[in-house]
Amino acid sequence: MKFLEKIVKKNAPKFAKGGKLEKWYPLYETLSTFAFTPNHTTKRGAHIRDGVDLKRTMMTVIIALIPALLFGIYNAGHWDLAVELGNRDLPFWADQGEKIFRGLMIVLPMIVVSYGVGLGMEFIFAMRAGHGLHEGFLVSGMLIPLIMPADVPLWMVGVATAFAVVIGKEIFGGTGMNILNIALTARAFLFFAYPTSMSGDKVWMSGLEDKQALAEKSDAVAQQMDGFSGATALGDAASFMSDKMTVAGTEVTSDAAVSAFESTYSQMDAFIGMIPGSIGETSVIAILIGAALLLFTGVGSLRIMASFFAGGWLMGVVLNAVGGNPYFDLAAEYHLLIGGFAFGAVFMATDPVTAAQTGVGKLIYGFFGGVIAILIRVLNPAYPEGVMLAILFMNVMAPIIDHYVIQANVKRRMKRLKTA
Amino acid sequence: MSKTVKLRKGLDIRLVGVANKVKTDVPMPKVVSIKPTDFHGLTPKMLVKEGEAVTAGQPIFQDKYEEVIKYVSPVNGTLKAIVRGAKRRIMEVQIDVAETQDFDGGSAIDVAGMSGEQVKETMLSAGLWPFVKQRPIDVVADPNQTPKAIFISAFDSAPLAPDFDFVLHGKNKEFQAGLDALAKLTEGKVHLTLNGKMPADATFTEAKGAQINKISGKHPAGNVGTQIHHIDPINKGEFVWVVNAQDVAIIGRYFLSGKFIPKRTIALTGSEVKDPNYMDVIIGTNVADILKDRITSDNVRVISGNVLTGEKIEADGFLGFYDNQITVIPEGDEYKFILTKGWLGPGFDKFSNSRLFPTFLTGNKKFRLDTNLNGEERAFVVTGELEKVFPFDIYPMQLVKAAITDDIDNMEALGIYEVAPEDFALCEYVCTTKINIQDKIRNGLDLIQEECM
Numbered sequence: 001m002k003f004l005e006k007i008v009k010k011n012a013p014k015f016a017k018g019g020k021l022e023k024w025y026p027l028y029e030t031l032s033t034f035a036f037t038p039n040h041t042t043k044r045g046a047h048i049r050d051g052v053d054l055k056r057t058m059m060t061v062i063i064a065l066i067p068a069l070l071f072g073i074y075n076a077g078h079w080d081l082a083v084e085l086g087n088r089d090l091p092f093w094a095d096q097g098e099k100i101f102r103g104l105m106i107v108l109p110m111i112v113v114s115y116g117v118g119l120g121m122e123f124i125f126a127m128r129a130g131h132g133l134h135e136g137f138l139v140s141g142m143l144i145p146l147i148m149p150a151d152v153p154l155w156m157v158g159v160a161t162a163f164a165v166v167i168g169k170e171i172f173g174g175t176g177m178n179i180l181n182i183a184l185t186a187r188a189f190l191f192f193a194y195p196t197s198m199s200g201d202k203v204w205m206s207g208l209e210d211k212q213a214l215a216e217k218s219d220a221v222a223q224q225m226d227g228f229s230g231a232t233a234l235g236d237a238a239s240f241m242s243d244k245m246t247v248a249g250t251e252v253t254s255d256a257a258v259s260a261f262e263s264t265y266s267q268m269d270a271f272i273g274m275i276p277g278s279i280g281e282t283s284v285i286a287i288l289i290g291a292a293l294l295l296f297t298g299v300g301s302l303r304i305m306a307s308f309f310a311g312g313w314l315m316g317v318v319l320n321a322v323g324g325n326p327y328f329d330l331a332a333e334y335h336l337l338i339g340g341f342a343f344g345a346v347f348m349a350t351d352p353v354t355a356a357q358t359g360v361g362k363l364i365y366g367f368f369g370g371v372i373a374i375l376i377r378v379l380n381p382a383y384p385e386g387v388m389l390a391i392l393f394m395n396v397m398a399p400i401i402d403h404y405v406i407q408a409n410v411k412r413r414m415k416r417l418k419t420a
Numbered sequence: 421m422s423k424t425v426k427l428r429k430g431l432d433i434r435l436v437g438v439a440n441k442v443k444t445d446v447p448m449p450k451v452v453s454i455k456p457t458d459f460h461g462l463t464p465k466m467l468v469k470e471g472e473a474v475t476a477g478q479p480i481f482q483d484k485y486e487e488v489i490k491y492v493s494p495v496n497g498t499l500k501a502i503v504r505g506a507k508r509r510i511m512e513v514q515i516d517v518a519e520t521q522d523f524d525g526g527s528a529i530d531v532a533g534m535s536g537e538q539v540k541e542t543m544l545s546a547g548l549w550p551f552v553k554q555r556p557i558d559v560v561a562d563p564n565q566t567p568k569a570i571f572i573s574a575f576d577s578a579p580l581a582p583d584f585d586f587v588l589h590g591k592n593k594e595f596q597a598g599l600d601a602l603a604k605l606t607e608g609k610v611h612l613t614l615n616g617k618m619p620a621d622a623t624f625t626e627a628k629g630a631q632i633n634k635i636s637g638k639h640p641a642g643n644v645g646t647q648i649h650h651i652d653p654i655n656k657g658e659f660v661w662v663v664n665a666q667d668v669a670i671i672g673r674y675f676l677s678g679k680f681i682p683k684r685t686i687a688l689t690g691s692e693v694k695d696p697n698y699m700d701v702i703i704g705t706n707v708a709d710i711l712k713d714r715i716t717s718d719n720v721r722v723i724s725g726n727v728l729t730g731e732k733i734e735a736d737g738f739l740g741f742y743d744n745q746i747t748v749i750p751e752g753d754e755y756k757f758i759l760t761k762g763w764l765g766p767g768f769d770k771f772s773n774s775r776l777f778p779t780f781l782t783g784n785k786k787f788r789l790d791t792n793l794n795g796e797e798r799a800f801v802v803t804g805e806l807e808k809v810f811p812f813d814i815y816p817m818q819l820v821k822a823a824i825t826d827d828i829d830n831m832e833a834l835g836i837y838e839v840a841p842e843d844f845a846l847c848e849y850v851c852t853t854k855i856n857i858q859d860k861i862r863n864g865l866d867l868i869q870e871e872c873m
Contacts (some may be wrong), residue, residue, distance in 0.1 A: 026758075035762075036755040036756060036757055037755070037756040037758075037761070037763055038755065038793075039753045041751060045845070046724055046848045047747075048433070048435075048727050050774070050850045051772040051776075051797075051848060052772050052795070053794055053852060054798045055764075056776050057776065059763070059800070135798075136801070173797070173799075174799070355803070359807065375522065408697075413835055416655060417655040
C-alpha cells in the first residue's frame with residue numbers, strides 16, 4: 001500500500017490552503033482519511049488515545065445491519081415472485097436463485113439512490129464547511145432502504161433522503177447535532193407526504209399495484225389475483241379495529257378473527273421473517289443477530305433495547321387485560337414480532353445522538369418508546385405502524401428525560417452542600 | 421474513622437516499559453530549569469537577573485499577585501537565561517549548576533512547637549508552598565484560605581507510574597515530618613489514602629496524625645481527586661489542599677534539616693526506553709544526561725509525567741516541577757492503511773476500552789502505543805463511554821459540554837468544583853470524538869476562577 005500512500009502524500013499540497021485544488025479539500029480529506037488513518041498526533045492533553053474512532057463505530061452498525069439486509073433482499077424477491085404467480089402461499093424456501101435476483105433488483109437501486117442522494121447532499125454541506133464527510137450518513141443511508149416498502153418509487157426514496165439529510169440533520173449542524181433520527185425522518189416524510197405509497201395493502205410487495213391495475217382490464221389476471229392479499233400482519237391486525245370483522249368476506253366473532261390471523265401469520269413465520277413488510281424489518285432472527293453484535297461491541301445500548309422490548313410487551317399485556325376487540329386480545333408477544341418493532345428497538349431507538357444520553361434516562365426513554373409504539377398501533381387505526389412515530393416522539397422527549405435525570409444528580413449535590 | 425472505597429469504574433492502560441525496581445546513579449545536571457508554566461495561572465515576577473548568582477533555596481521569582489508565594493532555586497549556581505515565549509511570557513528560568521552544592525548538614529526545625537501560621541510562613545518563605553495545591557481549580561494553594569482537609573495519595577495508578585512504596589521506602593522520618601507540618605495547616609483531617617489492592621510500605625502504614633483510607637480499583641483510583649470525591653467531597657466554597665506523597669517527604673526534609681533539598685526519585689519509563697528504572701534527581705533537572713544512550717528508537721516523544729497528563733518536552737528539555745516520572749513513547753506521525761493498521765484493521769496493536777477492538781481478548785498483554793490520534797475530531801455521537809472510566813457521581817459528558825459552552829451555572833450545578841483536568845484524562849483517552857477534554861475542563865475552571873472565586 002506504499003504506492004497509495006505516496007499518491008496521498010504527493011497530492012496533499014494541491015489541496016492544501018493556497019493550492020490549486022483548495023476548494024476540493026473536503027473530497028481529498030474524505031478519500032484520504034477513508035484509506036488511511038491520518039498522521040495526526042496528539043498535541044495537548046493525553047498523549048495516547050484509544051484506537052476507537054467514529055468510522056469504526058459506524059462500520060460496526062453497518063455490519064450489524066447485513067443480516068437484516070440479506071434477508072430483506074430474499075424476502076422482497078419472494079413476494080415479488082408471489083405476486084407474479086398470483087400465489088400468496090408460494091413456498092418460501094423454493095426458487096432461491098430467482099428470488100435473490102428479483103430481490104437484488106428491488107433493493108439495490110434503493111440503496112444506490114439513498115447513498116447517492118444522501119452523500120451528495122452531505123458533500124455539498126461539507127464543502128461549505130470546508131471539512132471532510134462525517135460518518136453519520138453511512139448508517140442512515142443503509143437504514144433508509146431497509147425501512148421502505150418494497151414497491152416505493154425510487155424518486156420518493158431520493159426525495160425523502162434529501163429531506164432527511166438537509167432538514168433533519170444539516171441545518172442543525174451535521175452528524176451528532178440532529179434532534180430526530182435521520183432514517184425515521186425520511187420515512188415519516190414519505191408517510192405524511194405520500195401516504196398511499198407508504199401504507200395500505202398494495203405497497204409491501206413489489207409489482208402488486210401494477211398487477212391489480214392489470215386485473216381490472218383482464219379477466220384472466222383478475223381470476224389469478226382473486227383473493228390475493230398484499231396486506232401485512234399489521235394491516236390485517238388493524239382491520240380488527242373496524243366494526244365488522246370479516247374473514248374471507250363473512251362476518252365472524254372476535255375469537256375467530258384472532259385465530260384466522262394467527263393461522264395466516266404464525267409466530268414462527270413472523271420470527272423468521274417470512275411475512276410481507278418493509279424490507280429490513282420482517283426477520284426478527286436477522287435483527288437479533290445484528291443486535292447481538294451491537295450489544296457485544298457496546299455500540300448499541302442494552303438499556304434502550306431491553307427497556308423498549310419490555311415496554312412494548314407490558315403494554316401488550318395491559319391491552320390484553322383490558323380486552324374489548326380482537327386487536328386488544330392479540331397476544332402481547334405477537335406485537336414484538338410483527339411490523340417494525342424489533343427493527344426499531346435495535347437499530348432506531350438506540351441511535352445515540354437522538355436517544356437519551358444518561359443511564360437512567362435510557363431506561364425511561366426505551367420503556368416509553370415501547371409503550372407508545374404499541375399504544376399507537378392498537379388504539380389508532382389511522383397509523384398501523386406506531387414504532388416510527390413512537391421513536392420520533394421519544395427523540396423529542398429525550399432531552400427532557402435527561403434534564404430530569406441530571407437534575408436529580410444536581411439536587412443530590414445541593415443537599416450535600418446544605419447538610420455540610 | 422478510616423474509609424474503604426471500592427471503585428468499579430476506571431481503566432488500566434497496559435503499556436510496555438514499566439520501571440524495574442533498581443536505581444541508577446545520574447550525575448548532577450549542568451543546567452536545571454524552573455518552569456513557571458508548571459504552575460497554572462501563575463504570573464511570575466522575577467527577583468533575580470540573568471547572570472546573577474543564586475543559592476539553593478533562594479527565591480528566584482514570586483507570584484505577582486500573591487507575593488508571599490516564593491519560587492526558589494533548587495541548586496547553587498548562576499541564572500543562565502530567562503526563556504520567554506509569546507507576549508514575553510516567561511516560559512523557563514534556567515540555572516547553571518555550580519560545582520559545589522551543600523545539601524548536607526543544617527539543623528532541624530521543631531514543628532511540634534509551631535503554630536499553623538508559623539508553619540505556613542516557614543513554608544512560604546522556604547519555597548515549599550508551591551508543593552501544596554488546592555482543589556477546586558487545581559492550582560497552587562491560596563495561603564489566605566483554610567482548607568477543610570488535606571489529601572495525600574499514597575500511590576499513583578496512572579500508566580507506568582512510579583511505585584511510591586519503592587520510592588519512599590525507608591523515608592519514614594521525612595514523610596512523617598512532612599505530615600506533621602501539613603497537619604498544622606488545617607483544622608480538619610489529613611487524609612492519607614492507600615492502595616487497597618496491595619499492602620503498602622511502612623512509610624505509609626505507620627504514618628501518624630493522618631486518617632488512613634483505602635481505595636481499590638483501576639485508574640484513576642490513585643488520583644487524589646477521585647479519593648476526595650469518595651471520602652470527603654468538596655462543596656462550593658470549600659477548599660481542600662493536596663500534596664504529592666514525594667513532596668510531603670521534601671517538605672519533611674526541610675523541617676528535619678532546615679534546608680531545601682529538592683531531590684526526588686523518578687521513574688524513567690516507556691516502551692522506547694532501554695531497561696526502564698528509577699533514579700534520584702533534582703527538581704527541574706535537564707533530562708539530556710538521563711536519556712543519553714537510553715532511547716531505543718529515533719522518532720520518539722519524551723513526556724515529563726505520565727502519558728495521560730504529562731507535558732511534552734524535548735529530548736534535552738527539563739523535568740516538570742511536580743513530575744515523578746519521564747515517559748518515552750513512539751511518535752505516531754505516520755499514515756495507517758485502512759485494512760492493516762487503520763480503522764478497519766484487525767487492531768491487535770491497539771488498546772481500546774471498547775469492544776470494537778480485540779483488546780479484551782489479549783489478557784494481560786502490554787501494548788506499545790504511539791501518539792497517533794487514531795482518528796479525526798468529531799462531534800459527540802457515542803454516549804455512555806466516558807461514564808465507564810469516570811468514577812464520580814458526576815455526568816462527565818454534560819459537564820464537558822457545559823465547560824465548552826462557558827455555561828457557568830451548569831458547570832457549578834454539575835460539579836465543576838470537584839474535578840481537576842487530570843480526573844478527565846481517561847475520558848479524553850477513550851472518547852471517540854478525540855476532543856482535548858482536559859483542555860476544555862481547564863478552560864472551564866479558569867472561567868470559574870475568574871467569575872466565581
